[in-house]
Amino acid sequence: AAVAVPQAPVVCLTGDGGFQFTLPEIGAALDADTPVIFVVWNNRGYREIETSMLDVGVEPVGVSPAPPDFCKLAEAYGIAAERLAGTADLAGALKRARAAGKPRVIEITVD
Numbered sequence: 366a367a368v369a370v371p372q373a374p375v376v377c378l379t380g381d382g383g384f385q386f387t388l389p390e391i392g393a394a395l396d397a398d399t400p401v402i403f404v405v406w407n408n409r410g411y412r413e414i415e416t417s418m419l420d421v422g423v424e425p426v427g428v429s430p431a432p433p434d435f436c437k438l439a440e441a442y443g444i445a446a447e448r449l450a451g452t453a454d455l456a457g458a459l460k461r462a463r464a465a466g467k468p469r470v471i472e473i474t475v476d
Contacts, residue, residue: 367394367397367399367400367401368397368399371399374400374402374463375399375400375401375402376401376402376403376404376459377390377401377402377403377404378404378406379403379404379405379406380405380406380407380408380411380412380413381405381406381407381408381409381410381432381435382410382411382430382432384403384405384435385430385432385433388438390403391403391438391439391442391444391468391470392442394444394468395442395443395444395468399468400462400463400465400466400467400468400469401468402459402462402463402468402469402471403439403468403469403470403471404455404459404471404473405435405470405471405472405473406473406475407432407435407472407473407474407475408475408476409429409430409431409432410428410429410430411428411429411430412428414428415428415429435448435470435472436448436470436472438470439469439470444467444468444469444470445465445467445469445470446469446470446471446472447461447469447470447471447472448471448472448473448474449471449472449473449474450474451473451474451475452473455471455473458471459471
């Protein structure tokens, strides 16, 4: 989306589990010089899968992977990152990320 319409803001909202499946996307955003903002909702697990398992009476197994430090992973790619404790400053973080004009990771830790 960021390559096709460079003037449009692009935000990728992903969970911590899903982001681990697609981590190379931050490298792709950097290589393509696109200012994609990655918002990682870190609830320390695959909650949708866990809920689905519970709904059908299956004991949840393997749904609480230990998440890495997403800010350090972003920095390893040379991408700025910040961690928020909840959503209170999300609007401000998005504004700062947009103003930077470069790929950025915003991790929101939630319980």
